[in-house]
Amino acid sequence: MDEPRFGGLTALETRRTVYGRDRRVHLTHSPALHTAQHRGFDQTLAKAEARLGDLAATLARGRTRRAPEKVRAEVSAITRTPGSPAYSP
Numbered sequence: 001m002d003e004p005r006f007g008g009l010t011a012l013e014t015r016r017t018v019y020g021r022d023r024r025v026h027l028t029h030s031p032a033l034h035t036a037q038h039r040g041f042d043q044t045l046a047k048a049e050a051r052l053g054d055l056a057a058t059l060a061r062g063r064t065r066r067a068p069e070k071v072r073a074e075v076s077a078i079t080r081t082p083g084s085p086a087y088s089p
Contacts, residue, residue: 007032044082051078 008031016025055074058064066074 048078 010029012027014025014027016023018025052075055071055078059066059071
């Protein structure tokens with residue numbers, strides 16, 4: 001790749017079977033995009049850890065009357081993949 005123009009972008013051309021057909025595939029890696037995605041993942045992970053910590057503290061105080069299935073549902077909501085139907089940040 002043209003280093004001054006694409007700033008560290010790397011690419012590889014190969015062939016793969018995609019949806020049952022042989023295709024030419026271009027794989028790319030951008031350090032800038034990688035860094036941004038890593039930062040976003042770290043933020044998402046930190047939010048989930050904070051919410052799980054808050055839930056654990058609430059449960060540890062023992063003043064909640066949540067049924068176990070409600071607690072499991074809340075943990076599922078916190079740890080659900082972004083973009084899935086019941087995701088709530």
